[in-house]
Amino acid sequence: MLNDFFLLMKQELVLLLIIVLLLIIKVGKDWSNETMLNLINGLLLLNVISGFVMPVEGNLFGDMFKTNALISLEKSILNIGVLIISMQSYSWLKTHKHLSEFFILMLSTLLGMFYMISSGNLLMFYIGLELSSIPLAAMANFDLEKRKSSEAAFKFIISSAFSSGMLLFGISLIYGSTGSISFAEITNHISNEPLHIFAFVMLLAGFAFKISAVPFHLWTADVYEGAPVAVTSYLSVISKGAVLFVFVSVLYTVFKPIAEIWYNMLFILAVITILIGNLFAIRQNNFKRFLAFSSIAQVGFILVGITGSSQMGSASVVYFVLIYIFSNLGAFGVISLVSALTGKENISDYKSFYKTNPLLSWVLTIALFSLAGVPPTAGFFGKFFLLISGASQGNYILISIAALNMVISFYYYLRIVKAIFMDPNEQPIEKLSIPLISKLALFICLAGIVVLGLWSSVYECIYNLSSGF
Amino acid sequence: MNEINITDILLVSTALFFVGVYGFFTRRNMITMLMSVELILNSVNINFVAFNKYLFPQNLDGIFFTIFIITIAAAEAAVAIAIIINMYRSHHSVDVEDATDLKY
Numbered sequence: 104m105l106n107d108f109f110l111l112m113k114q115e116l117v118l119l120l121i122i123v124l125l126l127i128i129k130v131g132k133d134w135s136n137e138t139m140l141n142l143i144n145g146l147l148l149l150n151v152i153s154g155f156v157m158p159v160e161g162n163l164f165g166d167m168f169k170t171n172a173l174i175s176l177e178k179s180i181l182n183i184g185v186l187i188i189s190m191q192s193y194s195w196l197k198t199h200k201h202l203s204e205f206f207i208l209m210l211s212t213l214l215g216m217f218y219m220i221s222s223g224n225l226l227m228f229y230i231g232l233e234l235s236s237i238p239l240a241a242m243a244n245f246d247l248e249k250r251k252s253s254e255a256a257f258k259f260i261i262s263s264a265f266s267s268g269m270l271l272f273g274i275s276l277i278y279g280s281t282g283s284i285s286f287a288e289i290t291n292h293i294s295n296e297p298l299h300i301f302a303f304v305m306l307l308a309g310f311a312f313k314i315s316a317v318p319f320h321l322w323t324a325d326v327y328e329g330a331p332v333a334v335t336s337y338l339s340v341i342s343k344g345a346v347l348f349v350f351v352s353v354l355y356t357v358f359k360p361i362a363e364i365w366y367n368m369l370f371i372l373a374v375i376t377i378l379i380g381n382l383f384a385i386r387q388n389n390f391k392r393f394l395a396f397s398s399i400a401q402v403g404f405i406l407v408g409i410t411g412s413s414q415m416g417s418a419s420v421v422y423f424v425l426i427y428i429f430s431n432l433g434a435f436g437v438i439s440l441v442s443a444l445t446g447k448e449n450i451s452d453y454k455s456f457y458k459t460n461p462l463l464s465w466v467l468t469i470a471l472f473s474l475a476g477v478p479p480t481a482g483f484f485g486k487f488f489l490l491i492s493g494a495s496q497g498n499y500i501l502i503s504i505a506a507l508n509m510v511i512s513f514y515y516y517l518r519i520v521k522a523i524f525m526d527p528n529e530q531p532i533e534k535l536s537i538p539l540i541s542k543l544a545l546f547i548c549l550a551g552i553v554v555l556g557l558w559s560s561v562y563e564c565i566y567n568l569s570s571g572f
Numbered sequence: 573m574n575e576i577n578i579t580d581i582l583l584v585s586t587a588l589f590f591v592g593v594y595g596f597f598t599r600r601n602m603i604t605m606l607m608s609v610e611l612i613l614n615s616v617n618i619n620f621v622a623f624n625k626y627l628f629p630q631n632l633d634g635i636f637f638t639i640f641i642i643t644i645a646a647a648e649a650a651v652a653i654a655i656i657i658n659m660y661r662s663h664h665s666v667d668v669e670d671a672t673d674l675k676y
Contacts, residue, residue, distance in 0.1 A: 226637055233644045237651050244655050253659040254671045260652045261605055265596055268612035271641065272589055275619035282628045284637065325674040 110159045111170050114178045115217050117153045121146050122210050129203040136202050140193055143206050144540065147186040154179035162223065166285060169223040173568040177348045177421060178217050184341045184428040185213055190544035191436040192333035195443040197538075205245060208238040209337065216345035220352075225274050225284040228349065229267075235342060236263045236313070242337070243330040255329025262312065262322040270309025276302035286357045293360045300364060307368060310353075313346040316406060317376040320399050324383075327395035332442050335391055336435035339398045344424040347402075351409055351420050362412055369410045370501055373493075377403030377508045385515050390438050390448050393515070394431070397474060400512060401427060407505045408489030410496055417569040419488035422562050426473070426485040429551030433470030436545050437463045444535050450519060454528035460535055464523050466545050473552045475516035476509055481556035488562065581622040588615035602656050602666045606649060613645045 109116065125143070128134065134142075160171040189206070196202050215234025222228040240263065244256035278284055280299060281292035293299055308319060315323040327335045358365055380400030387393040408419045440463065442448050457464040473482035486509065494502045537545075555561055588611055595608030617638045624634030656666055663670050 226633075226640060229637075230640060230644070233648070237644075237648055240651055240655060244658060247658060248662070250662045251673045253655060253662060254673050256655045257602065257652075257659055257671065258674070260648070260655055261602075261609070264606075264609045264648050264652065265612070268592070268609055268616070271613065271616040272619070274637075275616045275623070278620065278634060278637070279623040279627065284633050329674050 107159075107161060108163065110157060111161050111163055112168070113157070114150075114154050114175065114182075115214060115221075117150050118210055118214050118217065121150060122207055122214070125203050125207050125210075129207075136197050136199070139202055140189075140196060140540075144186070144189055147182070147189055151179065151182045151186055154182050166287065167224040167227045168218070168221050170221050173417075173421070173565075174220055176565070176568060177220055177345075180421070180425050180428065181213060181216060181341055181345060184344070184432065185209065185337075187428070187432050187436075187544050187547055188333055188337055188341070190540050190547075191336070191432065191439050192443075193538050193540045194440060195331065195333055201245070205242065205333075208242050211238045212236070212242070212337075212342065216342065219349050220345060222349070223286050225277070225286070225289075228353075229271065229274065232270075232313070232346075233267060235345065236267070239263075239334075239338065239342060242334045243326060245331050245334060249329075251329035252331065253329075255326045258322050259326045259330075266309050266312030266319070269305050269312075273302045273305025273307075273309065276305065286353070290357050290359060293358060295361050295364060299361065303358060303361065303365065304368070307365070310346065310350050311372065314343055314350065314402050314405075315399055316372050316402055317379045317399065318372075320376070320379070323399060324387075324392050324395040327398075328389055328392045332391065332435060332439035335394075336432055336439065339394065339435070340424075340428045340431050343398070343402065344428065347405060347420060347424060351417050354409065355412060355417060366410055366412070366496065369406050370498065373403050373406035373410065373501065374504055375403075376400070376406060377505060381508050381511045381515075384512070388449050388451065390450055390453070393450060393519075394434060394438075397512070397515070398431065400508070401474070403508075404486055404489050404505060407493040407501060410498070410501065411492030411494075413492070413495060414566065414569050415488070415492045415495060418562065418566040419485075419492040421565050421569065423485040423489055425561075425565075426481040426552070426555050429548045429555065430470045430473035430480070430482050433466055433545065433548035433552060434474065436541065436548060437467040437470075440535060440537060440541060441532060445532055447532060450522060452532060453519065454522050454526040455531040456523045459531050459533060462542075463535070463537070463545075466549060468520050468523065469549060469552060471516045471520060473556075475513050479553075479556055481552050481554075484556055484562070578622055578626040581618065581626075585615040585618035585622065588612075588618065600668050602659070602668060603653075605668070606652050606656075610645060610649065613641055617641055 154175060158172050158175045162169045212235045215231045219228055219231030219235060222231055240256050240260035243259050244253050246252040276298060277289060281289050283289055312319040377400050380396050380403055384393055384396035387396060405420055405423060409416055473480035476483045476486045490502055490505055592608045592611030596605055599605050599608060620634040620638045660666055
């Protein structure tokens, strides 16, 4: 029994140990920032490795906490993302006064996401969701003296509090009509009664806020622009990815009885999310804001994949999030270096970037190609599987709209590539000296983008793991 | 004495929810917006307790959920107020109309 406890919760326990260790070091020792960063990166590497040893399957605490091979793979994907972010933020955090607090907050949110992904119960899910969003607001405010940072944090906390209020109202109605908060029991009672559909809409609104699908996306761009770059990249890949994982499992298992109802809702959400994300991305000048809208468009594509509602739907979403972590973090890695060393964040500053920083330009270009979905990169295959999964329902209008929007997205991604390589500029960004560890992170991202595109057995592996749906 | 009907309680809680939503959208003071969110959470609490007492008195799921919501709402308010205080230092105001650095 005790053995079970330690094995089933090993990823959470390792994370908890790291958090406690960082707290103790913060209180006791006064180490230099570089030592701390190296220590933390080592610990996070251990954390990634520990996720892969001895995967087990089972439930704990009366089915409140469940884990299986797919769930522990999802957690490992998030772990890899956090490691890359921590390596990339090296030059920003090297001089920062509150370094260990940053990591304590970040790992607490990661812990919340783990509990959320593993939840088998609405209460557990809600606690995980809040644990993953409240410390994030504090992280968004990490540049304490910057006006933009605190404004972004305020917008984030107030909209996430409001969205969890809506989510909770939906949950309370579900509890009232089914008499249970455990996922397994709710499924037996869900039918297409008006009350259940109303509760589902409330729940969907709460989810859509967190993944920033379109009618609920307004906080995204502001928060991404104002928050420090490391936090922005964390928000755009890790927190979004975690909510998407749990969204897929809730939709496919708990709300399976009303599948044809949520199919239509997701259809509309996906179409407007892709369209508005793309159209707004075209007119952005700030790089982080641009990536915010591009990430909204990507979420639209993910929603297209989710409508497939099958083993393939789940597999394509997990595979795409894995690719998206590498490609988006590749782009954010370059931006965070430029922003930390020069303070420039506008797209027009990147004109003639290639002349001074060829390496960073190539990384950024390949990452943008992967985000756009150019064939040899992994991004193409990610989107390909998402669209195939969406097409399995036979709704070709949705697939054609998504495919047409991929063409629109080429325009704005390639516009930046053009600025980097072709546009003349008298004062390009000067040559940056890249810390070794950030360079390593960029190479991991590049390797991920290329290898995942060429090595098909990754997708097959994920596909076999998601047989539960 | 007559028992209060559950529909009456649900009427109150739903009204409270929409009062909260209305306040959230119309108030311009950050603290008041936060208070409106708390109203929404309280309406959820009323829902949970009422459902538990009237419909499913055999187990305590709803009561437990309420306790957790209250706790988490306190944590949320603490972080939000810290952010608002920090914002007051730079903007010298707690009016959302003055927070206009990030737009479009």
